[in-house]
Amino acid sequence: MIYEHSRVGRRAMAQAPSEKVDMAGIPDAMLRTSQPPLPEVSEMQAVRHFTRLSQKNFSIDTQFYPLGSCTMKYNPRVCNTLASLPGMLSRHPLAPDTHSQGFMACLYELQDILKTATGMHAVSLTPAAGAQGEFAGVGMIRAYHDDRGDKERSEILVPDAAHGTNPASAVMCGYKAREIPTGSDGDIDIEALKSALGPQTAGIMLTNPSTVGVFEQRIKGIAELVHAAGGLLYYDGANLNAILGKVRPGDMGFDVIHMNLHKTFSTPHGGGGPGAGPVGVSKRLEPYLPIPMVDFDGNDYRWLTERDRPDSIGRLSAFAGNAGVLIRAYIYARLLGREGMHRVSEYSTLNANYLLKRLMETGFDAAYPERRASHEFILTLKKQAKELGVNTMDFAKRLLDYGVHAPTTYFPLLVPECLLVEPTETEAKEDLDRFVEIMRTIKQEAESQPDMVKQAPHTMPVRRLDDVRAARELDLAWKPGD
Amino acid sequence: MSNTPTDRRYAKSHEWLKDEGDGSFTIGITDHAQGLLGDLVFVDLPEVGTAVEAGNDCAVVESVKAASDVYSPVTGEVIAVNEALDGAPETINDDAFGNGWMFKVKVADAGESDSLLDAAGYDALIAEEE
Amino acid sequence: MPFIPHTEKDIREMLATIGVDHIDALFDEIPSELRCGELDAIPPGMPEMEVSRLMQTRARADGQPLCFIGAGAYDHHIPAAVWELTTRGEFYTAYTPYQAEASQGTLQLLYEYQSMMTALTGMAVSNASLYDGASALAEAVLMAVRGNRKSKSKRILLPRNLHPTYRRVVHTIVCNQQIELVEVGYDSVTGSIDRAELERYSGEDFAALVIPQPNFFGVLEAVDELTDWAHDNGMLAIAVVNPMAMAILRPAGEWGDLGADICCGEGQPLGSPVASGGPYFGFLCSTGKLVRQMPGRIIGKTVDLDGKTGYALTLQAREQHIRRSKATSNICTNQGLMVTAATIHMTLMGGEGLQRVAAASHANTGKLTQALTSLPGVETAFKGAVFHERVLRLPIEVTKALRALAAHNVLGGFDLSDDYPELGDAVLVCATELRNNDDIENYRGKLERVIQSQVQTPCQLKPDW
Structure with a gap:
């Protein structure tokens, strides 16, 4: 929490005008009586804090991010x-x-x-x-x-x-x-x-x-x-x-x-x-x-x-x-350009259909096995949920441990235990192959040590969060003394 | 073995309705409904004095991942709400048929509830849904 | 192929796995009569260096004129660290934090943002952003109509000295929900809300009164009295504020006896460059009582299975992905990255830094006013106290004057003659902390010459606009 680095009187001095002038013409009654309680930190403290925060994120630049319906492709620099x-x-x-x-x-x-x-x-x-x-x-x-x-x-x-x-x-x-x-x-x-x-x-x-x-x-x-x-x-x-x-x-x-x-x-x-x-x-x-x-x-x-x-x-x-x-x-x-537009749909569709085929060969069920995948496809983990007691959310969380952002989960709602997977055209074949291997591994884990999957993630900055507490005991802003 | 109380009636939309014998009914959601929703985090109750119509939504129960409308099974006026739920929505999870009651409606036509399900009928409905 | 990593070998192997001969076969479910031909009207692809040259030319074409326009977008200094950090790939290329465990960076940052916005505005809660100031006000209006249980009406009092585009945007967004916007005029002497006109609505049923601080003219409103008046009449008070003003003026949460109920505005002055109008971000804060009526993302602090502090999206049952047609708004993706910049910006500036920027901008606009009103015929239009922006009246046709100044690379302010013809040749000017004495003298000198030339040699030709 940035406020933890805050000390009264500390500032990133170089960032603001060097002197503080009067608010000429504004009646005193309209002015704040005290400074807004924002953090008081040095520039380096701020840079370190936000750099560290960034490192707690998955992103396209750092991880495979097959979040269905969101088209998480490479963003050219x-x-x-x-x-x-x-x-x-x-x-x-x-x-x-x-x-x-x-x-x-x-x-x-x-x-x-x-x-x-x-x-x-x-x-x-x-x-x-x-x-x-x-x-x-x-x-x-x-x-x-x-x-x-x-x-x-x-x-x-x-x-x-x-x-x-x-x-x-x-x-x-x-x-x-x-x-x-x-x-x-x-x-x-x-x-x-x-x-x-x-x-x-x-x-x-x-x-x-x-x-x-x-x-x-x-x-x-x-x-x-x-x-x-x-x-x-x-x-x-x-x-x-x-x-x-x-x-x-x-x-x-x-x-x-x-x-x-x-x-x-x-x-x-x-x-x-x-x-x-x-x-x-x-x-x-x-x-x-x-x-x-x-x-x-x-x-x-x-x-x-x-x-x-x-x-x-x-x-x-x-x-x-x-x-x-x-x-x-x-x-x-x-x-x-015009020729690049075609390639977007061609290679995103190639990647999706390849990934779907390989996952089906690995024992996963497609929600619509008779249909051609578009740029994305849906797996249903109904079987795994029923037989192993390991549901889609558990798979999603375990994927994080393997350094892959989870696909979209539980959307659309009409397919039970669904994962909506969109690899996008900018992923290489070997990254798709790696995803298949990770899914295979998790499936094996779900069979041999289901608690490992049900308790996942194990390697993230936090474990599963208490959403009920977040909603019942609303804490939406830091207060002095927190 | 069913835990569905036999002293009241039920709507297909999973509300229960208990005749207080004075022209008013106490209304809540069933234990089955709270189980489907999971841990409740908020209950939005109608204001006392609101006119409600049978079949219209007049309250909302929220869990983390869902929000569900609660329909009044009868027509009338809201005469009391369970203010204890404000700040303790989990009461519905713990005791849906008792302390988890939601609101009371004074009805014009006490016969309106006769068309609702009895406990056995509601149990059959749940069995069918599953 | 730009951005596509596939080798010929990859493609062959992948097609073989799928069991088709060529990529086009993957589109066989699309009826052939629907297939489009070549997109010839789109130019062919360009390598990075050519696109770079093109964009440099385009950027140069717009010049970098000396700018004295504010009118809702303010050119403040942004510390270098703000965008260095904001464009780190882990912020720049992440998405909405649906997987909380893998998004603690964004989630904690948004919680810190909410904390800072409540600190700045004096309100109890903040959401994690909306699109911009104008659409934030529209959402605030919808929120007030839902949240004011005392009012049965869907009428809103909207002052005419609120940003004209904000008024238009609010109209666009709420007009299909039978919400009526009733305009209240301004006092022609002070430039603030006309209290006598407002008083006429006393006792009537309105859901809310919108109170700008400062208003579009830069003039400060009597926010305490207005807030109390709204509450006395069963209305909610919606504050529309410049966040930079909140560093120095009494925050919305402290207005009147009870404080404003909702506080919204344009977040741009907190770390977003003026950049042609966007992306910026809208902020929205409220009392705790109204939190469930809020649109948009809200982040809450909680604990994980081990009791360790963590952050998560909360109150999601308000949102479209759960509540669908009954959601508080359709808003989904909005301005996360700009909020990241704002959070870092507020951290680096601190309360003291923001106050210095606000004060320096205010002082510069004061200097500019003094310099320009030293010219014959240039005068201030309103007597009310202002914050860092002011309406000046010119002795010549304002549109013509601004065009002549622009030809000399000075953007002399926002022309008010379209939106407020009753003000005559009026211009809204602003000099932020980035304009120095030389800039102000430059403007004064050029305006002096423009006035002289137009007063001395009246144009005989009919202008062509």
Whole structure:
């Protein structure tokens, strides 16, 4: 705890102005009576403390991180270096267009690249993350229906396996979220969809490949059904890495999509963001895109604002969203180029299918063994849980002891004891082979010494934590005397 | 051997309902339900005076990994809540049918509870779910 | 192949294991009529050195003008150690701490962040961040509507001297939930909330009053009276503050008799570069009573099986991945890395350091005001006390003046004529601790020449904007 190094009167002196001046013109009654109780430490103490904290983390740079649905691929260093050039970091968001042409050129080209990659008519980059993209997307669906005077539509359909953000976003846009069951093959239950569709349907939110890691083959038919009912189709871009350059949401019939640039376009995950969730739309939703956007007249770039786009759903952040993330994604896209886009889906799919095959040969059960894996796949450890009393959580924790970040656990909920594994295209074959060997070893341990697995992890900075205590006896901030 | 008390009725959504004989009912969640949820960390109770309708959610029980709505099996007005649960949600884990009661509802139509399950019916429901 | 490690041999062996002949066969479940062709509109890939040259050119193109714009993004010094540490791969390339045992670094850091934010704002609890200040206010409004059990209304009082973009963002985010935003005007003399206009709403049912400190004009509000007024009328008090101001002004938790109920704002001044508007981060603090209405991640301290201290995500049943359509918000990934920077920044600055930065910025804006108002016709627009930002009125057309200054590489402030036409030719200026006396003199000299040229030779041509 940083506060443990704190001593009254100690400071990292060099960091702040050398003298403390008066707060001229501010009445005393408005001023703080005491200094805010922040840590008082030296620069070296701070550097050591935070360096040590960082060493308690697993990360892509240090471990294999096959966290399904999160696309934990290598984040090229150059993207950070170039996005941190002085001209990029010092540009004030309200600088005039005359002093923003370089920055806006990058954004304009990124809009174009994303349009082409997804087959959409227009793109707005401004949503700050996938969930904000979802909010913007569903908001546009609402604006479209409202504009047509079609105000009775009150429901957004979401598959039961969808990310929790989908129903939550629908509700934030004033809709009711209605769940559609998934069939035993991993695809949408078409009959259930048909019976759910009606004049109350505003739209449907889908991920394809879906959250169970398989491509929804009847997507064209689903699009026809939903459109026939007057609803629109929303594409959750969480799994875009699987299809980049192979099939485009626009060609599948989607009206609106969001992309997670921190997944597919390799911007860093940062311990929980910042991400970026640009939205793309078909022609009929174009007027509603969130602002600001960037326009180019052949000579100059300029911001499109309320004035240019009166039907826009509006602004989602004080300025232009997570600009620095957009710049990183732009640099990544330029490094890959058109030919690199195909390779993303090709090698992520190759890695996933190879890993799945090898794990099945090792005695693990695939949740959908008859299906081709996309860029990720689901194992179910139902058998191990039943026969050995060692569940998915135990496997996940034991993986940490072997220096591998656990795949996503217990999502999607409809597959019992599931592990969602996404190796990404940047992992080498020998690292996948090593993962297979580790899983084999844990399986053997589960058979011969189950307590070893059930008590895992043994080598992390802490053992399993008491989550119940954390929630019952809330301690959310350090207090003097702790 | 069932531990389901026979002095009350049950909703399919796992609430129990006990007739206090004065036009009011005490409501809680069943021992089976608390077992499914695991260690409870928080209970969100309705305010006294709230009008509730049969089948509508009016309270929430939270464990670390789940949150579950509690539905009132009857229509009426909340006349008391178990304030002891605030700060001690584990009471429901320990004694779901007794000290873990959640709220009391004064009903207009005492006959409303007749359509709910009795203990044997509820036991059969659980057996079916498993 | 950039970033793909596979050798020809690897590919052959992997395909053989899978039992297909070529990679494209792995896409055989995608109906062929849906397959796309080449993405010709995307330019071909570039090696790192070419991309580097391109980006250097682009970065240079924007120049590095002398900037006196604040208006929600403030150019403060960031100690070198902040981003050296923040971009360590273990912070930069980790994700949301779902596996607590392998994420104690991020989790403990976030707990320390929550501790520092509560220290700074005087509030009981803090979440682990939201996207930015504007969306944080929108979440605060939603939180107030859920959390104010005394109020049956979904109406919010929002002052007009709050950042105009914040008002727009709040509208975008809450408008589909039947929440009504009622605007309260400002006093044209002081620039602070118009108390007489506010008084008209006394006794009416509102869920909350939003209180900016300082407000968009830099003017300080009578936060104690406003907070008490809100509480007396059964409303929650939502503070929107500049965290740098909290280092020196009385913190939101101490406003009035009971303190603000929710305190939110833009975290950028704590270690994020201005960088074209993002990524920054929003902060959100509240009373303990409202903690279950909070959106976003919250980290709690607990113990492991051996009784050793550890940190974990807590109160997760509020969040979308568990509560789905009934979650407090849809927020998931947000601004973890910026919070990492802020935590390190606050640690290095300490309370004393932040106070010095706040005071130096305030003093510089004072110097700038003095220098500019020494020019004929330039005057301050409001009489109220300010914190490090001020509205000045110019004797010439403000849009034209700012354009002329920009042509000389001085960004002279934020043009208020669009959002507040009633203020006339008004500009919002800010000089942080990074602007020195020479910079201020540079601005004064250039503005003097611009004023002279425009006053002496009135433009005969109709401008083309």
